[in-house]
Amino acid sequence: MRKYKRKAPKTNPAFAVVVDGETEVWYLNMLKRNERNIRVSIKPEIPNKKSVEEQYNLVCDLSNKEFTKVFWIVDLDKIIKEENEAPKGKTSPLESFKNYRIALYENYENVIVIVNNPCLEFWFLLHFEKTSKYFSKCSGAEAELRKHIKNYEKTQKFFTKQNNDIYLKLKPYLKTAIQNAISLGTFDDKNSKKAMCEMDLLFQSYELKSHFE
Numbered sequence: 506m507r508k509y510k511r512k513a514p515k516t517n518p519a520f521a522v523v524v525d526g527e528t529e530v531w532y533l534n535m536l537k538r539n540e541r542n543i544r545v546s547i548k549p550e551i552p553n554k555k556s557v558e559e560q561y562n563l564v565c566d567l568s569n570k571e572f573t574k575v576f577w578i579v580d581l582d583k584i585i586k587e588e589n590e591a592p593k594g595k596t597s598p599l600e601s602f603k604n605y606r607i608a609l610y611e612n613y614e615n616v617i618v619i620v621n622n623p624c625l626e627f628w629f630l631l632h633f634e635k636t637s638k639y640f641s642k643c644s645g646a647e648a649e650l651r652k653h654i655k656n657y658e659k660t661q662k663f664f665t666k667q668n669n670d671i672y673l674k675l676k677p678y679l680k681t682a683i684q685n686a687i688s689l690g691t692f693d694d695k696n697s698k699k700a701m702c703e704m705d706l707l708f709q710s711y712e713l714k715s716h717f718e
Contacts, residue, residue, distance in 0.1 A: 521575045522576045525580065526551075528625055529625055561605040568613045582622065621701070622702070623640045629654075
């Protein structure tokens with residue numbers, strides 16, 4: 506009797522997402538909670554220390570593990586803040602980030618760097634407005650966002666409220682946000698004052714794209 510090889514069970518794709526703040530974690534967890542039919546595991550990761558170097562090291566570490574892809578979501582306003590506060594003579598946080606980004610793309614095929622300038626709230630704003638306005642601080646983007654979500658606040662209670670969480674509030678406008686983000690182009694390492702958002706790279710990834718078309 507012919508023997509047949511037993512096929513290995515198919516495993517669902519798994520994404521690790523390195524972030525530096527709780528708002529990203531809450532948002533991604535609400536994405537998971539509401540999109541139950543997505544067969545992709547999405548695991549937010551926050552390093553113990555939130556410096557650019559620590560985030561980079563965590564991305565490198567995770568890229569060598571079982572994850573299909575590792576995303577690194579970066580709020581550029583935080584790096585620029587570090588840049589402005591860095592003592593003279595020390596390595597520039599912004600230059601370090603640029604070098605880390607290049608190194609990741611050169612050495613890790615499964616890593617995708619997502620830059621938001623200034624922050625995640627700009628991604629939320631793009632659900633409602635097609636804008637290229639540059640906000641030097643996240644608070645500016647938050648103020649603009651409150652014109653559309655009047656009670657917006659950066660708290661776990663607001664982000665995760667049952668049946669009215671942040672993802673549900675934004676979901677009807679998600680396709681608009683993706684197109685608005687794409688229209689702004691990608692990260693420009695020569696212009697840190699360019700408004701931009703690369704969250705589309707997550708939603709337009711091969712594993713997720715068909716779900717959000």
